[in-house]
Amino acid sequence: MLCLGIEGTAHTVGVGIVDDSAKVLANVYDMVRPEKGGIHPREAANHHAERVVPLIRKAADIAGVDLKDIDVVAFSQGPGLGPCLRTVATAARALALSLDVPIAGVNHCVAHLEIGRAVTGAKDPLLLYVSGGNTQVIAFARGRYRVFGETLDIGIGNMLDKFAREAGHGFPGGPILERAARDGGKLLPLPYSVKGMDVAFSGLLTAALNLLKKGERFEDLAFSLQEVAFAMLCEVTERAMAHVEKDEVLLGGGVARNRRLQEMADRMARDRGAAMFVPPGELCIDNGAMIAWTGLLMHKAGVRMSVADTIVDQRFRTDEVDVVWR
Ligand code: AMP
Ligand code: MG
DSSP states (O other): OEEEEEEOSSSEEEEEEEETTOOEEEEEEEEOOOSSSSOOHHHHHHHHHHHHHHHHHHHHHHHTOOGGGOOEEEEEEESSOHHHHHHHHHHHHHHHHHHTOOEEEEEHHHHHHHHHHHHHOOSSOEEEEEOSSOEEEEEEETTEEEEEEEBSSSOHHHHHHHHHHHTTOOSOHHHHHHHHHTTOOOOOOOOOOEETTEEOOHHHHHHHHHHHHTTOOHHHHHHHHHHHHHHHHHHHHHHHHHHHTOOEEEEESGGGGOHHHHHHHHHHHHHTTOEEEOOOHHHHSSOHHHHHHHHHHHHHTTOOBOGGGGOOOTTOOGGGSOOTTO
16 A cells, blocks of 8 residues: 655655555655745745645656555645645645545644654654754653643744854754854853753743854854753653653654754663664655655544545644544
8 A cells, every 4th residue: 555645834845655564665855945034934835836746756756656556645734834734735635636545634743753653663652853843742642642841932943043044054054053063062051941841942042142142153052052952852851751651762853863962862761771763864854754654554544534624734733633543
């Protein structure tokens, strides 16, 4: 059985094709890269509208399948930017109707967790989901994926991107800071903001920008931002692991590609007799394969959606999904 999944919650439009053994046959994507400033939802949606059909064709070519062989079409139903979600949902509906196959609307955060479980061998992990717009600590409890901790303001990726942008660098800022941090080493005082199992990043961003204006080196600030922000994440992750009694932690989202975060999470996990897992980079970022895989799990568990059920939800919460496949 083959599922084609379309991702398009924010800056990335992606198309993936997977089979029912979680083999990724194709996973292609295109990312909006604004010349300056942040992402404008409508510009991103126009980008996705232009790119989605060529990406569907490219994915089918790479997978070596005819679109007629696709059994299910899945798409990211939320959470995300309204114009982007609507564009991708429209493409998915048109494809499903023209192929005359079922359609599955997938929760983006749940998809990050499911692809990680499928490809890393983690069985019942707690997910530290760290992306541009989202920062959440998620675990399976009583039939649903529940959010145990999250950011109270901006996502960690946005914080890193904004800092890099204000310092005159391009997008995405996360990888630029990771490289710069290797040439830094002075730990500057930045606010450590943990509230129970939640975190906050905007105070950290403001403080780092102030220190930059005062003449501190970009490299030292990149280093300090990573150390402080990642320590906050590891602290809340550890607290949640203890609370829900999980002995696996899975990283997901674009920021999970960061080697320093991986190292710190691995150390935290091993210190408490647990294990850390991280999917390959192209399955960490927003991608179509994770949507396809989760759509396939839903379909095989008997989830069926009418076109009317495919309305997008900008604020689609992780714990709204009835996880009937587990
Ligand atoms: P996503 O929203 O999951 O697609 O992830 C995009 C975010 O991941 C952006 O905010 C990037 O800056 C961030 N990111 C990507 N690679 C890295 C990295 N190596 N270190 C830190 N952040 C990263
Ligand atoms: Mg994401």
